[in-house]
Amino acid sequence: MFRKILQVSIILAFIVVILGAYTRLSDAGLGCPDWPGCYGQLSVPDVKDGTTIQGFSRPLEVAKGWKEMLHRYTASTLGLIILILFFLVLKGKQQRHQSLKLPGFNAFFVILQGVFGIWTVTLLVHPVIVTLHLMGGFVTTTLLIWMLLNQSKPPAIYQHTLKKHKFILLITLGALSLQIALGGWTSTNYAALSCGEYFPKCLNVWWPDMDFSGALYWGPFEINYEYGILENPARSAIQMIHRIGALITTIFILLLIYLFRNYTHLRSNLILITILLTIQITLGIFNVVLLLPIIIAVLHNIVALLLLLSIVKLVHKTFKVPT
Incomplete structure (x- = not known):
């Protein structure tokens, strides 16, 4: 089960990186100007495109809002799965020996990555923060791949x-x-x-x-x-x-x-x-x-x-x- 969950997490990590790139390249990083919701709601408000919502100076762009929220939903799911992997290793449920240090660091790092996701919005897509957030996605995927390689059979x-x-x-x-x-x-x-x-x-x-x-x-x-x-x-x-x-x-x-x-x-x-x-x-x-x-x-x-x-x-x- 540990290996299957790990494989699912890697697929999700790829999707998160893809959605992050698509969100950034389509200028949708501020599609939802608040966090964790979107204009004060848990999903994109069901209103007409271009509507100015009370409490926000930025008019809603529905397409950009959904790009940003889809990225958040997927990233949050990935974070939860990485935490599950950490607890499975903690209980010794992995097929092959896996040091607790790597899953533990990955659990810490994905929380840090979430913080950078918040800062990306609240600090208005500051280039340093967005670049670090991008690199964080690559690092998270790399750590998951390394964990999977540790679960593989040694080469003949x-x-x-x-x-x-x-x-x-x-x-x-x-x-x-x-x-x-x-x-x-x-x-x-x-x-x-x-x-x-x-x-x-x-x-x-x-x-x-x-x-x-x-x-x-x-x-x-x-x-x-x-x-x-x-x-x-x-x-x-x-x-x-x-x-x-x-x-x-x-x-x-x-x-x-x-x-x-x-x-x-x-x-x-x-x-x-x-x-x-x-x-x-x-x-x-x-x-x-x-x-x-x-x-x-x-x-x-x-x-x-x-x-x-x-x-x-x-x-x-x-x-x-x-x-």
């Missing part, structure tokens, strides 16, 4: 991995994680289209006017960040940093694939990583040249998560010695 074939190769693997994981954070920062500052439809150039030049100090601007917490507040030179700098980060991350992943090519028990993982990397690069380019279609933008988030999890699985296989 195991090859010792050289220390220098393990080091490159960890560096690659770090580079990919940072690149995902940069992607979140790009999205939350509405910088995805700051270079226009040009790729690899930006605004049809190789090095446009950019404000790198502005690109790292956090800003105060008391203003509304919906649709962004940065000038275009700062947004262009964010976009270019994200592109450079993508290039560096790609180099590390290709180096990883080359170094690990002779580990036969990892070959299927490397093939999957290669496929996901190719798809992710293609989606990133399409996001720019097609001016950010929401389907491609959401897919870009999903494949980023899948790529991260594929690297995490490689880490698990490499560092978790069968016993």
Whole structure:
């Protein structure tokens, strides 16, 4: 039962990440300006679109409200299931030994993630908070995947991995994680289209006017960040940093694939990583040249998560010695 509930939680975690990306990319993060309800109710009020509800200055946009509430309902369900998993491990109900530390930390982290969800609304989609909330969704899914891998049977074939190769693997994981954070920062500052439809150039030049100090601007917490507040030179700098980060991350992943090519028990993982990397690069380019279609933008988030999890699985296989 523990394994089945764990698998359900992973599916839910994917859905939460997808809904979170869709909510953010469709500018529905403030579709419900209060929390935990929506305009003081447990669901979106059944009134005409554009109605100004007493006590709220922001008119109701029904579609955006439902996007936000659907995300909240799913995230709350996931949080409850993660707490159930923690109590199952506490009572020793798992099939294989599972240290209490990881489920305990995940239970704590999902509560923290809920707090960031509240702050996303109450602090008016502040880029730092929204980016941390995005990363939190990725971390939650990764922790669940690691718990599932711990419940899996040890591989029949195991090859010792050289220390220098393990080091490159960890560096690659770090580079990919940072690149995902940069992607979140790009999205939350509405910088995805700051270079226009040009790729690899930006605004049809190789090095446009950019404000790198502005690109790292956090800003105060008391203003509304919906649709962004940065000038275009700062947004262009964010976009270019994200592109450079993508290039560096790609180099590390290709180096990883080359170094690990002779580990036969990892070959299927490397093939999957290669496929996901190719798809992710293609989606990133399409996001720019097609001016950010929401389907491609959401897919870009999903494949980023899948790529991260594929690297995490490689880490698990490499560092978790069968016993």
